[in-house]
Amino acid sequence: MSAVHPPGLDLETLRGHLDRERPGLVGGPLSARLIEGGRSNLTYAVTDGAARWVVRRPPLGHVLATAHDMKREHRVISALHPTDVPVPKPVLLCEDESVIGSPFYVMEFVEGTPYRTAEQLAPLGAERTRAAVFTLVDTLVDLHAVDPEAVGLRDFGRPDGFLDRQLRRWGKQLxxxxxxxxxxxxELHAALGRALPASPAATVIHGDYRLDNVLIDGSDRIRAVLDWEMSTLGDPLTDLGLLAMYSVKLELPDSPISTTAGAPGHPDPAELVERYATRSGRDVGAISWYTAFAWFKLAVILEGIHYRFTLGQTVGAGFDRIGELVPVFIEHGLTTLQGRQEG
Known part of the structure; x- marks a missing residue:
């Protein structure tokens, strides 16, 4: 770890705040590094040479304060930590922007690997890969079994009309x-609106549930579910539909979008849905709608990235190829939804 301040995190002021709020927690000078990955919020690994923590803050350069995001993330992991859902232990939330320039929260550092690509997963072998992905489903079942009221999350979202609002939100984003x-x-957006299913009872949902948002240890156990920035109370099958979508193997050579679905032993979407249904007892008869909605959402996200690329607002490699992926996601969404309507 470097003693140099990583962008967006002043280590002296962080140390002073931790000493005031959690006396005795930190035993020496802090060093930190920015952890790569994550969709938007910044994540840092911080150490005093003996213990380690993780700091989360909003992205740099945000004009509007995003204290709400930090407070929500900290709130959900605090609520879930005593449950069967593995999350890092929360340490503190700071909404005072004068400390490091934005709200932030601190949680324990958890050892484990976020598997982002099929190539990373392949060395586990087919049997271990299959078991790890099924454990991902089992952990999702555990999350959806949590009683929001019992853990203090009764007002964490607005589940009534959830799917309709989601569809309108992503239409506006498009x-x-x-x-x-x-x-x-x-056509896909309109067809999803016409076929809107009736949601089951609302649960805590993650919002971006996939293999690279969990940490897996050497025994192939999930040590922690990460990146709760999109969590809310809503339709649990949106999490399952997204997981099913990410489990489709896309034959796209040199694609800048990586998934783990091509790894030997990786269960296919139908197997994941069946395991979820068996373990949760929840009716998954409309899962094709939720999977098609996931394809639509990702198409909109990718189109947004492509649009910013055409305006010269992206930095880094691979953005020039994002645009050609969008029609692939649209086609998958249409065929998935059509298959439901014909079935």
Missing amino acids: DASRGRDLAGID
Whole structure:
């Protein structure tokens, strides 16, 4: 670890705050590094040479304060920590922006590997890979079994009309990134609206549940579920639909979008859905709608990235190929939804 301050984290002021709020927690000078990955919020590994913690803060350069995001993330992991859902132990929340320039929270550092690609997963072998991905499903069942009221999350979201609001939200997101004609995307959006399923009872949902948002140890156990920034109370099958979508193997050579689905032994979407249904007892008859919705959401996200690329607002490699992926996601969404309607 470098003693140099990573961008967005002043270690002296952080140390002073920790000494005031948690006397005796830190035993020496802090050093830190920025952890790669994560969709938006910044994550740092921090150590005093003996103990380790993780600090989460909003991205740099945000004009609007995002204390709400930090407070929500800290609140959900605090609520879930005593349950069967593995999350890092929360240490403290700081909403005072004068400390490091933004709200932030601190949690324990958890050892484990976030598997982001099929190539990373392949060395585990087919049997261990299969077991690890099924454990991912089992942990999702545990999350959806948590009683929100019992853990103090009764007001964590607005479950009534959840799917309709989600569909409208992502439609607006699409309209904000329109820079070209995209065949089929309006058709997909409209078809999803016409076929809106009735949601089961609301649960705590993660919002971006997939293998690279969990830490797995050497015994193939999930040590922690991470990245709760999109969590809320809502329809649990949205988590399952997203997981099913990420479990489809996309034959896209040199794709800048990586998934673990091509690893030997990785269960296919139908196997994951069946395991979830068996263990949760929840009706998954409408899962094709939720999977099609996940394809639509990802198409909108990718189109937004492509739109920013065309405006010269992206930095790094691979953005030039994002645009060609969007029609693939739209097509998957349409065929998935069509299969449901014909079934």
